[in-house]
Amino acid sequence: xxxxxxxxxxxxxxxxxxxxxxxxxxxxxxxxxxxxxxxxxxxxxxxxxxxxxxxxxxxxxxxxxxxxxxxxxxxxxxxxxxxxxxxxxxxxxxxxxxxxxxxxxxxxxxxxxxxxxxxxxxxxxxxxxxxxxxxxxxxxxxxxxxxxxxxxxxxxxxxxxxxxxxxxxxxxxxxxxxxxxxxxxx
Amino acid sequence: xxxxxxxxxxxxxxxxxxxxxxxxxxxxxxxxxxxxxxxxxxxxxxxxxxxxxxxxxxxxxxxxxxxxxxxxxxxxxxxxxxxxxxxxxxxxxxxxxxxxxxxxxxxxxxxxxxxxxxxxxxxxxxxxxxxxxxxxxxxxxxxxxxxxxxxxxxxxxxxxxxxxxxxxxxxxxxxxxxxxxxxxxxxxxxxxxxxxxxxxxxxxxxxxxxxxxxxxxxxxxxxxxxxxxxxxxxxxxxxxxxxxxxxxxxxxxxxxxxxxxxxxxxxxxxxxxxxxxxxxxxxxxxxxxxxxxxxxxxxxxxxxxxxxxxxxxxx
Numbered sequence: 001x002x003x004x005x006x007x008x009x010x011x012x013x014x015x016x017x018x019x020x021x022x023x024x025x026x027x028x029x030x031x032x033x034x035x036x037x038x039x040x041x042x043x044x045x046x047x048x049x050x051x052x053x054x055x056x057x058x059x060x061x062x063x064x065x066x067x068x069x070x071x072x073x074x075x076x077x078x079x080x081x082x083x084x085x086x087x088x089x090x091x092x093x094x095x096x097x098x099x100x101x102x103x104x105x106x107x108x109x110x111x112x113x114x115x116x117x118x119x120x121x122x123x124x125x126x127x128x129x130x131x132x133x134x135x136x137x138x139x140x141x142x143x144x145x146x147x148x149x150x151x152x153x154x155x156x157x158x159x160x161x162x163x164x165x166x167x168x169x170x171x172x173x174x175x176x177x178x179x180x181x182x183x184x185x186x
Numbered sequence: 187x188x189x190x191x192x193x194x195x196x197x198x199x200x201x202x203x204x205x206x207x208x209x210x211x212x213x214x215x216x217x218x219x220x221x222x223x224x225x226x227x228x229x230x231x232x233x234x235x236x237x238x239x240x241x242x243x244x245x246x247x248x249x250x251x252x253x254x255x256x257x258x259x260x261x262x263x264x265x266x267x268x269x270x271x272x273x274x275x276x277x278x279x280x281x282x283x284x285x286x287x288x289x290x291x292x293x294x295x296x297x298x299x300x301x302x303x304x305x306x307x308x309x310x311x312x313x314x315x316x317x318x319x320x321x322x323x324x325x326x327x328x329x330x331x332x333x334x335x336x337x338x339x340x341x342x343x344x345x346x347x348x349x350x351x352x353x354x355x356x357x358x359x360x361x362x363x364x365x366x367x368x369x370x371x372x373x374x375x376x377x378x379x380x381x382x383x384x385x386x387x388x389x390x391x392x393x394x395x396x397x398x399x400x401x402x403x404x405x406x407x408x409x410x411x412x413x414x415x416x417x418x419x420x421x422x423x424x425x426x427x428x429x430x431x432x433x434x435x436x437x438x439x440x441x442x443x444x445x446x447x448x449x450x451x452x453x454x455x456x457x458x459x460x461x462x463x464x465x466x467x468x469x470x471x472x473x474x475x476x477x478x479x480x481x482x483x484x485x486x487x488x489x490x491x492x493x494x495x496x497x498x499x500x501x
Contacts, residue, residue: 067208068201075197083190101434102189121191122198129196129203141207144196148211150434151463156211162417162430169372175192
């Protein structure tokens, strides 16, 4: 079924919207959630939450690119759940590795800059990613948006895991420099 | 600021930026799945033909896999009404769940059947652009239910062919010296690179195994554990020694636990269809670094089959 049709069903408050959405995008959302969350059960619950969130969001929202919209909703919900799990000390998995890697972009410690709005940071990161060469951008997004394992990224891009690690390493260094240039005291 | 703040900021990337990456991932997913479907079809048909010698049995298998058309193109139909990312989600073993996957046992061989395709049906019509997530393509769609069979599940294999000339001690030392700054930058100053390494056997889509001595992996230790590795390699027809250093990501803890469980044993290293690393212990048990354990080899015979002086290592 076309995305427009699914969105139309959501707008009409037709229950089949969730059914069709789950049928078409169930695995896609599950793979994103599973990349962040440590267990299958957590990922499944997260995906179920995604359908509910989408049901509550459309209308009024009308996504232009439905797959990306679903990816963002799933990712945000998975991140919230990951934080709750980490508070219970049940964390781990690929997300833990990703957070550890991103620590390299920081110098540690709290500063007043922490108070800068999340929106400003998002804009800055978006500018940074948009300016990356295409290959680096794709690898950065696969790792830090979709939380895919390094080996899988290597497979997708036809590179060795070592090459991917080196590219990610360079990206993190560039991001650190970019954020510092933007006035973030890391 | 915490790393989670940056992670959250990445989650707000413009959809246009995500679009190209998503398309790349989905395109690759289709490519991989197509290769895997063909592999399973060819291997399964070959095994049945060899062991039973019955044309009818081959037809029976072919009825459950995409129909191969003239010119070698495969049209996968009706398989893909889903949208999924590459790799893990199609392998229930990796996440430890079966999902909607359906498998059919044919002559002792497990053949995957797409979840929404009637068993035994031939596959000849595509479902159209929107339903096959990547649009129309000569690749066809993707399978949502197939899983690569374990190494030992198909049939006996021919021992690996060994190729490549290997590396001299001087070449290995040169690479270690060259990679030292990168390793130190990445994991700190406390590390040690093994001057001994191992090649891998690679079981390709035709179920042929090769050990390429022009690929050599050297473990990198820190705190008594493997934290990364350096791979030395030569591009065919080129004498220059290239190298790449891998660290971070998942898998290292798993590798260390496998090694801890097999101290002093000769482990056989391999790659399965270029997709993931496999390690076979002397008792024939196969391991992957993705968190799933599986008996890749049904008995120790397969350990002997894949073992050569070049793809084994004792920790």
